[in-house]
Amino acid sequence: MSTAVTGSRPDRTRSIVIWTVVALVGAAGWTMLALSRGEEVSAAWMVAAALGSYAIGYRFYSKFIAYKVLKVDKTRATPAERLDNGIDYQPTDRRVLFGHHFAAISGAGPLVGPVLAAQMGYLPGTIWIIAGVIFAGAVQDMVVLFFSTRRNGRSLGQMAREEIGPVGGAAALLAVFAIMIILLAVLALVVVNALAESPWGTFSIGMTVPIALFMGFYLRVIRPGRIAEVSLIGVVLLLLALIAGRWVAKSSWAEAFTLSKESLVVWLVAYAFIASVLPVWMLLAPRDYLSTFMKLGTIGLLFIGVVVAAPTLKMDAVTDFATQGTGPVFAGSLFPFVFITIACGALSGFHSLISSGTTPKMVEKETQVRMIGYGSMLLESSVAIMAMIAACVLDPGLYFGMNSAPAVLGETAQDWVNTIQGWGFSLTEADMAAYAKSVEEASLWGRTGGAPTFAIGVADIFASVTGDGLKAFWYHFAIMFEALFILTALDAGTRVGRFMLQDTLGNVYKPLKRVSWWPGLIVCSAIVCGLWGYFLWVGVRDPLGGINQLFPLFGISNQLLGAVALTVCTTLLIKSGRLKWAWVTGIPLIWVAVTTLTASWQKVFSGDPRVGFFAQGDKAQAAIDSGQLEGKALQDAETIVTNTTVDGVLSALFAVLVVVVIADAARVCIKAIRHPATVVSHEEPYTESKYVAPAQLFATKEEKAELAAAGLGSGGGRTDGPREEVAP
Amino acid sequence: MTVKSVKSAKSVGAKIWWYVRELTGETAYERYVAHVRKDHPDAPVQSRRAFERERTDRQEADPRQGFRCC
Numbered sequence: 074m075s076t077a078v079t080g081s082r083p084d085r086t087r088s089i090v091i092w093t094v095v096a097l098v099g100a101a102g103w104t105m106l107a108l109s110r111g112e113e114v115s116a117a118w119m120v121a122a123a124l125g126s127y128a129i130g131y132r133f134y135s136k137f138i139a140y141k142v143l144k145v146d147k148t149r150a151t152p153a154e155r156l157d158n159g160i161d162y163q164p165t166d167r168r169v170l171f172g173h174h175f176a177a178i179s180g181a182g183p184l185v186g187p188v189l190a191a192q193m194g195y196l197p198g199t200i201w202i203i204a205g206v207i208f209a210g211a212v213q214d215m216v217v218l219f220f221s222t223r224r225n226g227r228s229l230g231q232m233a234r235e236e237i238g239p240v241g242g243a244a245a246l247l248a249v250f251a252i253m254i255i256l257l258a259v260l261a262l263v264v265v266n267a268l269a270e271s272p273w274g275t276f277s278i279g280m281t282v283p284i285a286l287f288m289g290f291y292l293r294v295i296r297p298g299r300i301a302e303v304s305l306i307g308v309v310l311l312l313l314a315l316i317a318g319r320w321v322a323k324s325s326w327a328e329a330f331t332l333s334k335e336s337l338v339v340w341l342v343a344y345a346f347i348a349s350v351l352p353v354w355m356l357l358a359p360r361d362y363l364s365t366f367m368k369l370g371t372i373g374l375l376f377i378g379v380v381v382a383a384p385t386l387k388m389d390a391v392t393d394f395a396t397q398g399t400g401p402v403f404a405g406s407l408f409p410f411v412f413i414t415i416a417c418g419a420l421s422g423f424h425s426l427i428s429s430g431t432t433p434k435m436v437e438k439e440t441q442v443r444m445i446g447y448g449s450m451l452l453e454s455s456v457a458i459m460a461m462i463a464a465c466v467l468d469p470g471l472y473f474g475m476n477s478a479p480a481v482l483g484e485t486a487q488d489w490v491n492t493i494q495g496w497g498f499s500l501t502e503a504d505m506a507a508y509a510k511s512v513e514e515a516s517l518w519g520r521t522g523g524a525p526t527f528a529i530g531v532a533d534i535f536a537s538v539t540g541d542g543l544k545a546f547w548y549h550f551a552i553m554f555e556a557l558f559i560l561t562a563l564d565a566g567t568r569v570g571r572f573m574l575q576d577t578l579g580n581v582y583k584p585l586k587r588v589s590w591w592p593g594l595i596v597c598s599a600i601v602c603g604l605w606g607y608f609l610w611v612g613v614r615d616p617l618g619g620i621n622q623l624f625p626l627f628g629i630s631n632q633l634l635g636a637v638a639l640t641v642c643t644t645l646l647i648k649s650g651r652l653k654w655a656w657v658t659g660i661p662l663i664w665v666a667v668t669t670l671t672a673s674w675q676k677v678f679s680g681d682p683r684v685g686f687f688a689q690g691d692k693a694q695a696a697i698d699s700g701q702l703e704g705k706a707l708q709d710a711e712t713i714v715t716n717t718t719v720d721g722v723l724s725a726l727f728a729v730l731v732v733v734v735i736a737d738a739a740r741v742c743i744k745a746i747r748h749p750a751t752v753v754s755h756e757e758p759y760t761e762s763k764y765v766a767p768a769q770l771f772a773t774k775e776e777k778a779e780l781a782a783a784g785l786g787s788g789g790g791r792t793d794g795p796r797e798e799v800a801p
Numbered sequence: 802m803t804v805k806s807v808k809s810a811k812s813v814g815a816k817i818w819w820y821v822r823e824l825t826g827e828t829a830y831e832r833y834v835a836h837v838r839k840d841h842p843d844a845p846v847q848s849r850r851a852f853e854r855e856r857t858d859r860q861e862a863d864p865r866q867g868f869r870c871c
Contacts, residue, residue: 159836160859161866169823176824178870228865297853300825301818353864354857361869362825423870431866561869568864588862 092132099125106196106390113385116462119195120379123203123458127451130207135447138212142646142654143219145439150762152225153435154791162226164764165435166788167444171770173435175449176365177427178214179372181260181559182417182631183457185523188530189624190414191464191472192402193395195388197411198461205412205419206454209661213635214424215446216642216658221429222436223756229429232641233734235755236648241737244730245637249426250573251727252630254601256423257566258608259627260559261345262619265337265609266522267552270515272330273322274549275337278556279330280314281363282344288359304362308370311363315553319545322513334613341563342606349567349598357564364558371554375459375531382537388465388472393496401477402521403621404683405675409668413628418457420665422634424450425641437789440768448770460523463530470500471508471517475526478618479519489518511541512548521620528552570601611716616709617689625676626720632669633731636662640738647742648752666735673728677721686721690714765789829856 102122105114139145156162165173190198221227227235230249234242268274288307292300321330332340348356398406403414417423428446436442464472473493474482482489486502493500509517512532517525528551536544572588574597579586585593612619639662646655679685682692693713696702702710745752766789767776783792822828830849837846847855860866 157836157840159833163832163836166823169820172820172824177868180870182870292853297850298827298830300827301821304825352857353861354854358857358860364869365825417870421870426865426868427870431868558869565864565869569868572864 092129095125095128097125099129101125106199110390113387114390115383115385116379116466117383119199119386119458119462122199123455126203126207127455130211131447131451134207135211135215135443138215138447138657139440139443142651142657143216143442145219145442146759147438147440147768148762149439150760150764151222151436151439152433152757153437154762154764155757155760156225156434161431162434164437164766164791167437167441167766167768168770168788170432170435170437170441171445171449172369174427174432174445175452176368177431178421178424178449179368179453179456180417180562181263181524181555182421182423183453184460184527184555185263185624186415186417186628187457187461188464188523188526189402189476189620190411191388191461192392192400192476193407193411194391195386195461195465196390197395197407198415199458201411201415202419202454202457202461205415206450209635209639209665210418210420210424210454211447211450212658212661213420213422213638213642214428214450215442216646217425217638218428218433218436218446219439219442220642220645222433222439222442225757226430226434227755229425229638229641232429232645232755233637236641236644237734237738237741241734244733244737246573246577248630248634248637248727248730248734250570251723251730252422252634253566253570253573254604255608255623255627255630255723257345257563257570257605258612259620259623260562260566261338261341261605261609262612262623263522263524264341264556264559265334265613266520266620267524267528267556268332268337269334270331271552272327273318273513273545274552274556275330275332276321276326277311277314277318277549277553278560280317281311281360281553281557281560282356284310284314285356285359285363288362289355292359293354300362303359304366307359307363308366311367311553311557315546315549318549319513338606338609338613341560342602342609344560345563345567346598346602348564349571349602350595357561357568360557360561360564364561367554367557371551372456372459374535375463376455378531378534378538379459379462382534384462384466384534384537386462386465387467388469392469399683401473401481403625404681405625405672409672409675410625412665412668413625413632413672415457416628416631416635418454418460420632420635420661421453422631422636422638425634425638437764437766438762438768441766444769460527460530463527463534466530466533467526468498468500468504470494470498470504471529472526473498474500474505475517475520475529476523477519478521478621480616480618482519486518511544513545514548519618521618523620524552524555527555567598567601567605570604571597574600611712611719614712615716616713622686622716622720625672626723629669629672629676629724630727632665633673633727636665636669636731637734639665640735644738644742644745648745649754649756650749652746662735666731670728670732673724676724677728686717686724690717690721693717763791765792826856 098121102118102125105118106122153162153164157164187198187202230242230246233245268278284307288303291303321327394400395407403410432445470493473496482492490500490502505517512529528548531551532544532548535547575585575588575593584590608623612623615622639658642658643655643662646658675684676686680688682689690713693710697710765779765783765785772780772787780789830852833852834846837844
């Protein structure tokens with residue numbers, strides 16, 4: 074009470090002191106990362122740089138965007154309040170919604186990209202993850218969330234159609250579908266590479282299916298709706314399956330669970346098809362509860378592990394591959410390829426699909442878009458930093474031995490060792506065998522895809538806290554954690570792809586639109602599984618290593634979707650008369666468009682067969698034409714010709730789609746600037762809010778007073794009757 | 802002193818349990834019942850079993866709800 078008058082100056086001083094300290098911590102982290110050469114740096118400095126930067130970005134930049142640019146209005150009712158139907162529109166406690174939103178946006182992406190980008194050293198990737206999230210990724214998530222909230226939770230595609238036009242809208246829809254297919258193929262490839270020839274991993278992941286079926290049955294029949302208790306039971310069963318996996322791997326059953334990559338592809342595609350046709354309650358819903366629990370739990374453990382163990386980074390800050398563009402994990406130079414390899418964690422177009430659609434229908438207060446949109450993305454970015462740390466605490470020799478495609482390393486084990494030593498890293502065959510033995514895997518050579526590398530890094534960090542005896546357990550724990558939610562994503566993604574397909578084909582043949590029409594359901598599910606299954610099969614059979622080929626395609630498509638989302642945001646800012654603030658999303662848009670279109674250009678037109686798809690195809694074609702190839706070599710060359718053509722055409726298609734969206738949006742924007750009177754707003758009209766709820770995680774003094782006056786707890790709620798003015 | 806710390810441990814535990822139940826959607830039914838009682842006092846209230854069935858069926862009809870990202 075008295076603090077309101079006399080406390081303002083000490084409060085201000087205290088705030089200045091606190092933020093100066095935060096800035097200094099961040100700056101110290103950056104200095105240590107950037108300046109230390111030749112000696113190993115503690116990962117704690119990376120954490121300091123990240124957390125210091127996030128805190129400042131959140132405190133200052135996101136506040137500026139929320140109040141100056143978007144002008145969030147706490148007196149304006151959100152769709153959750155106006156349309157509350159107890160189903161999809163419902164005001165949700167900000168802390169709960171934060172968890173929901175974070176669980177929805179975070180998946181395997183931020184764990185894989187940074188691991189691959191680590192081939193260029195820890196510094197380029199870390200700078201992009203942190204700067205990218207503050208100025209682009211978190212901005213995109215928050216601005217999309219805001220505009221969708223003002224439009225009753227319209228999806229990105231609907232907003233593109235309404236605000237830009239039918240051409241832009243259709244291009245955006247097609248882009249989303251194509252991207253979904255590539256995404257599913259890449260995620261499945263990560264699982265295949267992690268589980269191939271690993272009976273322990275395959276058994277424990279396989280067990281998740283009966284566990285989920287049991288949970289589904291429990292929720293449907295025995296105790297409907299008791300999700301928390303069944304999830305706890307599920308997690309315990311999951312850990313038991315993990316422990317049993319070790320025993321199985323040592324028993325006579327091991328052979329049955331030792332699968333080649335090819336058979337895993339067949340299993341995965343069959344699984345995803347069946348799962349996507351089964352009712353949601355049976356497999357998808359319970360799996361989703363399990364993976365959410367595992368996801369949040371493991372990320373929490375990882376934070377604790379990194380802080381307690383404070384491991385040192387063994388990778389160089391910047392490796393020679395960054396400048397030469399000859400990296401064995403993915404080809405191409407630092408610009409533009411670091412910026413498309415690390416998508417999730419810095420800027421992920423996919424998030425715009427979550428930020429429009431589901432979350433905006435549950436936001437209690439407009440002021441909360443800052444905490445939920447911007448804040449969740451910062452948390453996801455910190456997960457990417459953890460993945461970068463996990464990859465960089467490994468010996469670089471081990472890292473490159475695991476992540477280089479066999480075709481790059483050579484024919485025999487001795488060649489592999491020689492290649493890696495030739496790059497200047499120390500590694501012997503015995504070292505590699507010892508690493509494999511420590512995590513109880515048959516071999517670690519060429520285990521591309523990021524998941525095994527991440528898992529070894531995690532096992533290293535955890536084992537330094539719990540002792541080496543548990544290292545193999547932690548390795549398989551991390552593999553299971555990643556594979557678990559990738560399998561959930563395959564099921565959910567196939568369903569979404571099918572839904573889009575049904576919706577589109579339904580315009581041609583009516584019954585397809587009915588989602589419960591069985592023949593349509595099965596045919597569309599089969600088409601979607603067939604499409605991503607094709608890319609997966611190709612990736613597995615690819616002599617150059619599928620990740621090498623597919624991951625750039627995935628990164629390009631994801632970032633191009635980000636470009637579409639940022640285009641919609643920029644158009645909306647301009648159309649709503651905020652031209653002077655259009656740079657807030659305009660600059661990230663230009664950046665992502667330039668990097669991604671450059672990457673697409675290089676992937677299509679580069680004459681270097683390591684980078685350009687068509688150049689690679691031409692090289693293989695020339696080899697076929699020379700008539701000197703036979704047997705497997707000839708088959709390989711033919712596969713390369715087909716694959717590179719498909720990949721090249723897709724890269725070009727993505728780029729063209731995005732150019733169409735941007736050009737169409739530019740037309741709309743210019744018209745809006747020239748003739749402001751013609752702009753039609755699709756915003757829902759203002760309705761006064763009867764809700765009181767804090768904007769941030771912790772309520773401010775004023776908000777607490779407001780809540781107390783309304784007789785509400787810390788979560789806020791509806792004030793019945795006319796709003797009472799709260800005395801200042 | 803010990804009574805106090807037991808009490809505070811209990812309240813922390815209760816808060817975590819509250820969060821877990823909210824996050825998993827276990828409280829959806831309670832919220833639905835409260836919603837019906839308040840806004841449509843004359844309408845019948847579904848049983849929990851029927852409500853939970855309808856909830857997963859809705860996800861079936863539009864899988865974009867509850868979609869997970871990369």
